[in-house]
Amino acid sequence: GAVVSQHPSWVICKSGTSVKIECRSLDFQATTMFWYRQFPKQSLMLMATSNEGSKATYEQGVEKDKFLINHASLTLSTLTVTSAHPEDSSFYICSARINSKVNYGYTFGSGTRLTVV
Amino acid sequence: AQTVTQSQPEMSVQEAETVTLSCTYDTSESDYYLFWYKQPPSRQMILVIRQEAYKQQNATENRFSVNFQKAAKSFSLKISDSQLGDAAMYFCAYRNSGNTPLVFGKGTRLSVIA
Numbered sequence: 667g668a669v670v671s672q673h674p675s676w677v678i679c680k681s682g683t684s685v686k687i688e689c690r691s692l693d694f695q696a697t698t699m700f701w702y703r704q705f706p707k708q709s710l711m712l713m714a715t716s717n718e719g720s721k722a723t724y725e726q727g728v729e730k731d732k733f734l735i736n737h738a739s740l741t742l743s744t745l746t747v748t749s750a751h752p753e754d755s756s757f758y759i760c761s762a763r764i765n766s767k768v769n770y771g772y773t774f775g776s777g778t779r780l781t782v783v
Numbered sequence: 784a785q786t787v788t789q790s791q792p793e794m795s796v797q798e799a800e801t802v803t804l805s806c807t808y809d810t811s812e813s814d815y816y817l818f819w820y821k822q823p824p825s826r827q828m829i830l831v832i833r834q835e836a837y838k839q840q841n842a843t844e845n846r847f848s849v850n851f852q853k854a855a856k857s858f859s860l861k862i863s864d865s866q867l868g869d870a871a872m873y874f875c876a877y878r879n880s881g882n883t884p885l886v887f888g889k890g891t892r893l894s895v896i897a
Contacts, residue, residue: 700885
């Protein structure tokens, strides 16, 4: 249980185009989704927190106009990288909190490897 | 802001032996949670073990156990009877109570030698 499905797993796009990454909670309602970015051989850095039905909260240094986050439903959160450039190439991971009395952990999507050429 | 420090970028262990990964954290909160996550080459984050700060008893999950020293703000992971499948990147993580994100350390890459 408590699965987050993330798509696509990998994507290659041309510089200047936009890419949308989707994270769906399959068997639970994700009221909050956290979006992380991971550079090669580095840790996960929080980009933003999205709550269903409200605007996302971005971490300092993250451009909200470049990384558009939408959390329109309790089961779907999306991250759109707009006007992508090579420096946006990275591994993006979503994570949702499991609101359960028996499981207070977090579940992660399988990640999206974005390559901008 | 809370920080998590993993001082060992890389560790290695012989198969069947025991290894301990270190983690320290900084917080002024009294109620929080600590985690160890494993990230294999597939890059899927896998929960290894978790600890509530209010619990004095150290968490254990089969071959994995922690040494939680709240006063010292230390949270080390011990892997017993290491297996080849344990080879991965291990991240120590912290979160406050409530609906808050995880804060990760920089990770420790564990190699298991056959």
